[in-house]
Amino acid sequence: MALLEVEALTKSFGGVTAIADLSFDVPPGQVYSVIGPNGAGKTTLFNMLSGIYHPDDGSIRFMDQGVVGRQPHQVAALGVSRTFQNLQMFFNMSVLDNVMVGCHLRTRTGLFSAALRLPRIKREEKLSRQWAREALAICHLDKFIGQEAGSLPYGVLKRLEIARALAVEPKLLLMDEPAAGLNDTETLEMRKLIRRICESGITVLLVEHNMGLVMQVSDRILVLDYGSRLAEGTPVEIQNDRRVIEAYLGGEVQYAL
Amino acid sequence: MRRLAGLCLLATIVVVLPILFPDNYYVTVVGVTALLHAILAVSLNLLMGYAGQISLGHAAFFGIGAYTSAILTTRYGWDPWAAIMAGLALTGLVSFLVSRPILRLKGHYLAMATLGLGIIINIILVQGDQLTGGPDGLGGIPTLSLFGWALDTDLRWYWMMGATLLGVVWLALNIIDSRSGRALRALHGSEVAAEMMGINTTAAKTGVFVLAALIASLAGGLFCHQQSFISPDSFNFFFSIELVTMVVLGGMASTYGAVFGALILTLLPELLVVFEDFEVMIFGAILMLMMIFLPQGLFVGLQNLVLRWLNRRRSAAFGAVGE
Amino acid sequence: MFDQILQFVLTGVTVGATYALVALGFSIIYNASDVVNFAQGEFVMMGAMSAIAMSAGDGIPVFLSLPLAVLVTIGVGILLQRFAIAPARGASVVTTIIITIGASIFLRGVALLLWGKSIFAMPHFSGEQPIHIGKATLLPQNLWVMGGAAFLVLGVHWFFNHTTLGKAILACSCNRTAAQLVGINVGMMMLIAYGLSAFLGAMAGILVTPITFTSYDAGVMLGLKGFSAAILGGFGNPMGAVAGGILLGLIESLAAGLISSGYKDAIGFIILLLVLFFRPSGLFGKATSERV
Structure with missing residues (x-):
């Protein structure tokens, strides 16, 4: 059974749709990544998963409990923790x-x-x-x-x-661009850290722009485009997905493993 | 025990001063006021310095405490201690009721709302003259007695205020260095991150707002019985601002800084009296200069200077090899 | 009843026009430098007091003393920026608040030293013959206040929307570094913003003092009311500040007339609080959400 189930999630800001009818399941014990170009709605998704924004429509279930309508501190009490794209130390x-x-x-x-x-x-x-x-x-x-x-x-x-x-001892850790701004050594260390966290039994949901890191660290990947699901699968499946390659102009995902 | 070293030092100073100078005006008269101000500044610092919630209306809660106790003892013949308790209860209620809508606001809006609240309560004190005596004030307030020991001299009041201040400082230090205190500092640092760590920031803000109000109310209760006469002027907008200044002047988020700021701001007008007509002008100028050149506050600024100097000496002694 | 209410409205708009000018001053300084200038009310007092002082006894004629008083106040504003605000750049909001409070105490202290605690009057600009509108009456000076304020507000609006200088100041408030990079002299823009703000304060003082009188501490309440008005309209929105000022003046005047004059200030602040409770960023303010 999935740890996190997202169904038909929709959110718009003043007429601009950030997330449109998005559904996906995160199985426990994995590193699950969400990728997509800037403005694809990744951070908006995180903000809804952690109770900071409330979706216009759809449902989020974490360990069979509804997340929508809870305050962030109540979501944290369910066992969800997160880091932020712009540091919130x-x-x-x-x-x-x-x-x-x-x-x-x-x-x-x-x-x-x-x-x-x-x-x-x-x-x-x-x-x-x-x-x-x-x-x-x-x-x-x-x-x-x-x-x-x-x-x-x-x-x-x-x-x-x-x-x-x-x-916080979370069961699910949301990481918003942990490698942004890091140099190569630091990124490598971050990759190891993410794996260590996952192996200790914490499910990781990762948003990241560094494709090298994503491909190496993830068990499954969800690709967002304009707030909807473009593709989902293992890193190998994603790298060979035609729609993904087109969306990324064919270049960015082709890198040496 | 290192945690309370500062408190011991403060206690020593408070105790030794009147023993050395038992009849000194600056100790027994100005000193009592300074101690009272310090209690208020420490309470406001919990809210402002640690939790980061500015309040330009803190004097209102001081006023509610003072007036409740004064009215109940003079008009209804209550026992002063019971009257102070009633003041605490009323302050708790009022602060709890306003805390939720007010603390939803941030920054300048919060400043304005607390300022407005303070002014509204002050106007009620001025206008409700059947009960409060209006702008002329309320006199004949009986003094307190403690275990049959009437607080009827300046020196006795000094001990009373001194003990209260030490108690309040102890309370504040305990809180800051605890789960609740960390929650307060965290919501100051980043409200959204604090929420994500499972802190109910609304409840935490309400808690510290009510606590700060209660301490101010207790100070008010003591103040009215010490003065035996009070008027709305002691609880107006200017006094709220003065309290904020004490906190900032000492250095935000430092309990001893708040005590220090209170001491400076109580002494300064006393010392400036010699300048007569120039007094107000010089006071304003000093305020500006101190904030321009020591924006992190006098106490914290001096503390940092001393720490840096000590560090340099230590690294010199060990033949510094760099970081 | 109707005539009475009309009277309250006329009085309210006059008072509100003064609040609007002070609030506009708050907004301009806040937009330019992120500072809440608690000395804004002292600009009003300074304008009026120095005009009165210059014309007192055998002093210079009014038509000279008024512009000179305005210039003096502008000078005070510029000095405030240069010597109190600029050196403290990067300080926290509360620190700058204390600095401006220090400045307001200082200015009050100067006024107290120069002119003492007496209350001063100023001649009306064009006589004191009341004008009747129905059963309500109006002094010519009320018209001066309303007209003058309207003229100044429109002028400020035009300045920020149609002149290069005004737009340059707005650019500094949007992004200081970017403004510097395109060659705007940010320091100079700050001086202009404070000067402009002081100018509006002085004008408000000169216009309204014939009706309200003035004294060394007259600026305190005006400053608070101006700040309230700016918050009511949505802080940082200049035209919101103007609307907030008029609204606050009207509320107070109606509250004083219909409910209780003793509680008029309290009612003004209660309404302000209620507005904030339901619209935490004022009536015309943009709702901001934290980006994470």
């Missing part, structure tokens, strides 16, 4: 604190017990710190732990965002 906080925010749903204490520093706060803080360290370790960020997020270079921030999302 908490630049006013340290690296460790950033990732500890990710542990929000795994902890319970409220404003009141925090104000009085009840003993359970201490226990919870210790646990959160430990979880955050683990998430940072997965992303090879251990050495930045004491720094302020605002002082880090771009490539590190990209991974920090992933660490923060992992601290």
